[in-house]
Amino acid sequence: MSKTILITGAGSGLGHGTALGLAKNGHKVIATVENWPQASALLEDAKKAEVELMVEKLDYLNKDDHDNILRKYGAQIDIFCPNAATGETGPIAEIPVDRIRHVFEVNVFNTLELAQRFAGIFARRGYGKIFFTSSIVGFSTFPFLGPYVASKHALEAIVQLMREEMEGTGVQIATINPGPFRTGFNDRMYDTLDQWYDPQKNFTPEKPIRDVQSLFGGKELQLDPQDMIDFMVDVIPQDEHKFRNVYPERFIENCKEYQESLWDLKSSPEIAKKKNP
Numbered sequence: 208m209s210k211t212i213l214i215t216g217a218g219s220g221l222g223h224g225t226a227l228g229l230a231k232n233g234h235k236v237i238a239t240v241e242n243w244p245q246a247s248a249l250l251e252d253a254k255k256a257e258v259e260l261m262v263e264k265l266d267y268l269n270k271d272d273h274d275n276i277l278r279k280y281g282a283q284i285d286i287f288c289p290n291a292a293t294g295e296t297g298p299i300a301e302i303p304v305d306r307i308r309h310v311f312e313v314n315v316f317n318t319l320e321l322a323q324r325f326a327g328i329f330a331r332r333g334y335g336k337i338f339f340t341s342s343i344v345g346f347s348t349f350p351f352l353g354p355y356v357a358s359k360h361a362l363e364a365i366v367q368l369m370r371e372e373m374e375g376t377g378v379q380i381a382t383i384n385p386g387p388f389r390t391g392f393n394d395r396m397y398d399t400l401d402q403w404y405d406p407q408k409n410f411t412p413e414k415p416i417r418d419v420q421s422l423f424g425g426k427e428l429q430l431d432p433q434d435m436i437d438f439m440v441d442v443i444p445q446d447e448h449k450f451r452n453v454y455p456e457r458f459i460e461n462c463k464e465y466q467e468s469l470w471d472l473k474s475s476p477e478i479a480k481k482k483n484p
Contacts, residue, residue: 210444213237213276213284215265215321216291218245221340221385221435223252225290228440230258237280239265241291267291267317277324287325288443289318290340292358294396296420297404298411299353306399307354314358319365326369329378336379338443339366343384343458347465351419355396370450383442384453385435430455 212229216222218240226238230253238260240246246262253260263279265272293313295306322337329335344352345359363382370380397420406413438454453459 208444209233209235210285211235211237211283212286212288212443213239213280214288214290215239215267216241216289216340217249217262218242221432221439222290223249224432224436225288225439225443226260227253227256227258228436229443230260231256232440232444234444235283236260237263237276237284239263239276239291241266265291267313267321273317273321273324276321277328281325281328284325284328284335286336286338286443287322287329288338288340289322291318292340292355294352294355294358294399296351296355296396296400296416297353298351298409298416299357301404301409301411302354303403306403307357310354310358311361314355315361315365318362322369326373326378330373330376333377335377336381337369339380339382341366341382341384343386343453343462345382345384347462349419351400351416352396381448381450381452383439384451384458386453386455386458387430 212234214222214226214229214236217226217238222238226236226249230236238249240249240262241264243264246264249260249262253262263276265276291313293310295302295310297306318339322339325335325337329337339362341362342355342359344356345363348356366380366382373380400416400420404413404416435454438452442448442452453462
């Protein structure tokens with residue numbers, strides 16, 4: 208059955224491919240992008256793919272954009288997919304807090320603000336679905352990805368609470384949790400480090416940061432994004448699916464093992480002086 212789906216963050220990466228894939232499968236798609244050049248590029252790609260979709264500008268930090276989207280499409284939407292996100296990298300003990308604050312503004316506060324508005328529309332009419340794009344870092348951590356990791360941990364808590372608190376309204380709440388995919392997002396996150404980090408001034412050594420940067424920005428760890436896009440295109444319109452939708456599924460056990468390991472960690476002055484090999 209065809210659905211009317213609004214997906215944000217469609218200007219690049221997974222959102223871009225998912226918007227096109229959903230439209231190709233016969234759904235009515237409203238795809239939002241951050242700026243007009245992204246809108247032009249997405250429309251051109253839709254033309255090449257011979258699919259129809261509606262493209263709108265939605266800057267998460269612009270409340271007028273929020274109002275415009277809700278006014279034009281709010282009552283039509285079956286599924287709202289808040290997918291847009293941003294990230295920063297660097298040692299959490301040193302990264303300027305304003306940079307973390309910006310990540311939370313996009314990934315948490317404004318994502319929640321839009322979700323609240325759709326939640327109200329859906330609850331009053333008795334049906335609808337909000338399908339948040341989170342990440343596997345919503346329940347695990349990776350060094351020097353602190354701002355992004357923290358924002359996704361916060362989002363996971365919000366989504367879990369929203370699901371529980373909205374029981375009985377007819378509104379479905381769920382997450383999609385991608386692993387690392389080669390969309391350019393990770394590379395852009397690491398580019399932000401060089402805007403403020405100075406190994407001559409900051410106390411965190413540079414090599415561990417660059418090692419992780421090489422890992423997450425390299426080709427070995429990052430996966431083909433088309434597989435993730437195909438998964439999102441398949442699961443988003445489904446009437447029944449898991450609350451958490453992790454892909455690839457092999458990351459589920461890794462995340463469970465990580466969370467379990469935290470209960471056995473100890474703290475002491477001696478341990479604090481040791482460096483893991």
